[in-house]
Amino acid sequence: MKKIKVLHMYADMLDLYGDSGNMEILGYRCKMRGIECQIDKYSVDSEMPDFSSYDLIYIGGGADLEQQHISEDLLKCRDGIIEAYKKGVFMFLICGGYQLMGKYYRDADGNEIPGLGLFSYYTVAPSSRKKRCIGNIVIKAEIDGQKVNVVGFENHGGQTQDVKTPFGEVLYGNGNCSKSSAEGYTEKNVIATYLHGPCLAKNPEVTDHMIKYCLSRNTGEEIKLQPLDDKLEKECRKVMLSRLLNK
Numbered sequence: 492m493k494k495i496k497v498l499h500m501y502a503d504m505l506d507l508y509g510d511s512g513n514m515e516i517l518g519y520r521c522k523m524r525g526i527e528c529q530i531d532k533y534s535v536d537s538e539m540p541d542f543s544s545y546d547l548i549y550i551g552g553g554a555d556l557e558q559q560h561i562s563e564d565l566l567k568c569r570d571g572i573i574e575a576y577k578k579g580v581f582m583f584l585i586c587g588g589y590q591l592m593g594k595y596y597r598d599a600d601g602n603e604i605p606g607l608g609l610f611s612y613y614t615v616a617p618s619s620r621k622k623r624c625i626g627n628i629v630i631k632a633e634i635d636g637q638k639v640n641v642v643g644f645e646n647h648g649g650q651t652q653d654v655k656t657p658f659g660e661v662l663y664g665n666g667n668c669s670k671s672s673a674e675g676y677t678e679k680n681v682i683a684t685y686l687h688g689p690c691l692a693k694n695p696e697v698t699d700h701m702i703k704y705c706l707s708r709n710t711g712e713e714i715k716l717q718p719l720d721d722k723l724e725k726e727c728r729k730v731m732l733s734r735l736l737n738k
């Protein structure tokens with residue numbers, strides 16, 4: 492039986508707008524294809540895991556306070572996470588998790604939360620808490636060579652700057668900064684995005700891309716996943732696109 496091993500970090504603190512649902516969807520889409528999906532959890536005070544033994548590391552989003560709470564612990568994991576990333580472990584990061592893999596996140600009160608510095612971007616929130624990027628968002632991203640309209644919900648004060656390779660182009664909403672054209676950050680083994688939703692429930696292509704990546708990396712073979720019935724997901728996306736883009 493094919494298997495993927497996932498490490499879900501700080502599920503008890505970074506879990507906004509159904510972010511933990513991303514793990515349910517990942518598990519579900521594996522199960523439907525007879526793929527075993529082991530999801531381990533790590534949080535503050537857990538034993539230090541072997542990050543490189545996983546296929547995928549997932550971190551969700553959270554409020555500034557939660558980000559501060561986990562920051563010291565996350566820094567302890569720095570070497571292990573960097574090693575895993577360099578070995579090709581897939582990093583899936585939402586909002587607060589996305590911010591903390593950059594150089595730093597400076598919140599609205601000016602507190603600087605150090606990031607792991609895995610990537611060169613940094614995030615600063617404006618001092619006015621009223622200036623948050625909140626609402627539905629649609630981005631156009633390239634997934635497995637196909638252009639996909641990825642839909643989600645964003646709520647962040649942080650403005651992420653110096654992003655070299657964004658995940659998508661904003662068609663509706665804000666993205667990395669207020670009214671910016673770019674959203675998220677991507678590399679071969681990274682998807683970092685502001686999209687809650689949960690993102691994977693709304694965008695099955697993103698889920699399948701990560702499953703395929705993990706299996707191909709494990710087996711060295713090109714993987715073709717058995718298609719699933721995504722009728723409902725497609726209908727939901729259609730409603731959002733027609734509502735937001737008049738499409």
Ligand code: GLN
Nearest residue numbers: 552553555586587648649
């Ligand atoms: N606290 C961060 C911000 O406001 C991240 C929020 C989130 O994860 N949704 O920018």
